[in-house]
Amino acid sequence: MDERERGRIAPWAPPRARRRLAELEAALAGLDADGVVETVGEALSGHLRRLDEEGVVLYAGTNTMSARARAAHEVALASRPSMGWPGEKFQTGLEELDVLEVLAPLQVAALMGGGFAEVRLQSATLANLACYAAFTRPGDTIAVLPEAAGGHASHHAQGAAGIRGLNVVDLPYDAVRLDVDHGALPAFLRGHRPVLVVVGASLMLFPHDVARIRAACDEVGALLVYDASHVAGLIAGGRFQRPLDEGAHVLTMSTYKSFGGPPGAAVVTRDEERARRISEAAYPGLTANYDASRLAPLAVTAAELAAGGPAYADRCIAAAAALAEALAGEGLPVVAADRGWTASHHVAVDAAAFGGPAEAARRLAAGGVFLSGIGLPGQAPGEPMRALRIGTQEVVRRSLGPQDMGEIAVLVRRLLVDGEDPERVLPAARALRRRA
């Protein structure tokens, strides 16, 4: 590579990233304070325009907050430190924040079917790390979903589980039924004796049989953690599945994906002793001060989800079913056709015929449709990620419904199957977004 393309941000990054970084570093070199302020302003407005105003966002791990939740997101709170319990804090003058620190976890715990919710952690990665800190010791074994089945980096050795020094083994997985291989599970657990089992994934087309997995966990005394990062919004509506009712000991979740709240995470459980250990892992373990500005929009989001009942979850699921059917009708290889494609807000498309998911996602983005790649359950070991993942939660929040999914499928077909020039497709994507 040309020396001029070696930047200072991450000269170790892969070539495509290095080129982009070098281009940006060259353009941004030597700005004075006014220049930085102006550049920041342009970046912010451009970002909002591209994704919020002109793009059709089908990325599964995002959302847009409701108007009331946005109005409750007061950024000034983020720099007001708060450590310890209301009534006994390290800092004084936080009586109003006390209210939010009680309201938000109560709302989240009740909505998710738990008794206790820890809501201070800034991300689901940290929520999972808090579970490892609370319930494992370095050197212990945990069993998680394989990466090709959507097992998240934070479940695996390269992520939070590795940081805790855990030995990570892949659960046996049935790529046809898209769940843990229940026949093989009991012997597998007896062989590996994990202290903790994590299910729940970054692609969740169908529910897990949590009760059956829990029964196998009980035989070896393993704790069952359900990572609901993607499906928390459906669970909140009483749809898809209710992991804590079905036997999961602990539920971790992102608050900003299908849940539709501020960035961050929650850990929910019914057991007081487990809740205490998770809480201590969160503070003083993994946080000191934390971003308290998240609490108000989190409480509002949870309250709105509770008040709305299953309506939002049902719309997300109906839109995904409609989109899967429409995409299949346009000739795209939608995953799990034999099972009706999906029972969640996710849809997966095999992208092998379109140059793989990274290339396909770039084409779609150039045409105003934003999403990402994901592993395809059952893909060959070592094969690069092979599927495109779609989530309907954001377009549903922006008031598109099943009746609009045909139009989205046409955009995808024009970009991927017909290979049309993305510039020519972009106006149609913008028009669809503006109508929503």
Ligand SMILES: *Cc1c(COP(=O)(O)O)cnc(C)c1O
């Ligand atoms: C997105 C995701 C996470 C991580 O969430 P962050 O908030 O980005 O840390 C964890 N688990 C699963 C299954 C996810 O999909």
